Amino acid sequence: MSDKRVAGDRVAAPSGARTSTRSTARSTAETATQRLGRLLDMVPWLLRHQGVSIEEAAREFGLTSAQIESDLELLFVCGTPGYTHAELIDAQWDDGHIYLANADDIAAPMRLTRDEAVTLTAGLQALGSTLVNSEVVERTLEKLRKATTAADPGGGQIALDLDDGSQHSVMTQLKEALGARRRVHLSYYVATRDETTERDVDIMRIVNLDGQWYLEGWCHRADAVRFFRVDRIEAATVLDEDGTPPPEATPRDLDDEIFVPSEGDLTVVLEAAPQAAWIADYYPNEGIVRGADGWVRVTLKVADPALVRRLVLRLAGDVRVASPSELASAVADEARAALTLYERG
Structure with missing residues (x-):
């Protein structure tokens, strides 16, 4: 065993220990997190390969011999709290072969904490709920549950119920339609018009964006590709019709905005006060012009003018419609009607 001595926060290497000739410069910059991850992998490997040469260890981890010696010098001053001779890792490599001892705690298999296991379980269950063939997810979940139970025998197996039942039937129908390539009939709530619409859709995919589930498909009502928020689908029915999307149904690039304006959308120009x-x-807009007084002129493409009317009315004078004039008149009429009702009330 090496005779390590602790003096304050400095540890002296034993006499006769090999002095590294490594260069402090590395070919590529390495973060402390990356190096820590490698050391956590290296310790159990070295314990299983006592006496391995520095050159073979370097090949195993894709490093130079100098880098291996640098890591060993770091391990040499690491250990559990107390940091005396009994707690520090014993590393010897003075004859060109590596011997490691007193590192069994670090070499023990890492286990998930219960909070980590719950988070991972929730994520896998959410993923599996949208996959047509979720056998891999189910197998992974089963292994995770068994591992968690083994690590915490008194804690019980983790079982999460992430669904309150409101969307379970809808998602089941959507998965069935996607897997069988069948058309699906949706009762879909359109928030901008505060109404429920009926439409037939050929499903292309189900995706999660920013924590929200969306269905992308060819809508036969709009005769175009549309995104539907799953939580706004009030009912879904699988039809006995082929649900293969037409050739012109091209999935959108999800690196861009979810909602892409079409040629038939209305062009609206709004003028907004500084606030x-x-x-x-x-x-998302088509252009912005900022005035010296702080007002902003914004050009938008909108599929439904009701969205603009609600926005302008909600901002109560801070935004006005510059064009088209028909929409500006409609907003003014709604504002006058609301004011009349307020005065009567």
Whole structure:
């Protein structure tokens, strides 16, 4: 065993220990996190391969011999709290072969904490709920549950119920339609118009974006590709019709905005006061002109003018419709009607 001596926060290497000739410069920059991960892998491997040569260890981890010696010098001053002779890792490599001892705690298999296991279980269950063939997810979940139970015999097996039942039937129908390539009939709530619409859809895929589930498919009502929020699908029925999307149904690039304006959308120009200028950053737009007085002129493409009417009325004078004039008149009429009702009330 090496005779390691502790003096304050410095540890002296035993006499006769090999002095590294490594270069402090590495071919590529390495973060402390990356090096820590490698050391955690290296310790159990070295314990299983006592006496391995520095050159063979370097080949195993894709490093130079100098880098291996640098890692060993770091391990040499690591250990469990106390940091005396009994707690520090014993590393010897003075004859060109590596011998490691007193590192059994570090070499023990890492286990998930219960919080980590719950988080991972929740993520896998959410993923499996949208996959047509989720056998791999189910097998992984079963292994995770068994491993968690083995690590914490008194804690019980983790079982999460992530669904309150409101969306379970809808998602089941969507998965069935996608897997069987069948058309699905949706009762879909359109928030901008505060109404439920009926439409037939050929499903292309189900995706999760920013924590929200979406169905992308060819909508026969719009005769185009559309995104539908799954939580706004009030009912889904699998039809006995082929649900293969037409050749022109091209999936959208999810690196871009979810909702892409079409040629048939209405072009609207809004003018926003300084306190409402945030709409230029919040809503996808076709162009922005900023005035010296702080007002902003924003050009939007909208599929439904009701969205603009609600926005302008909600911001109560801080935003006005510059064009088209028909929409500006409609907003003014709604505002007058609301004011009349308020005065009567």
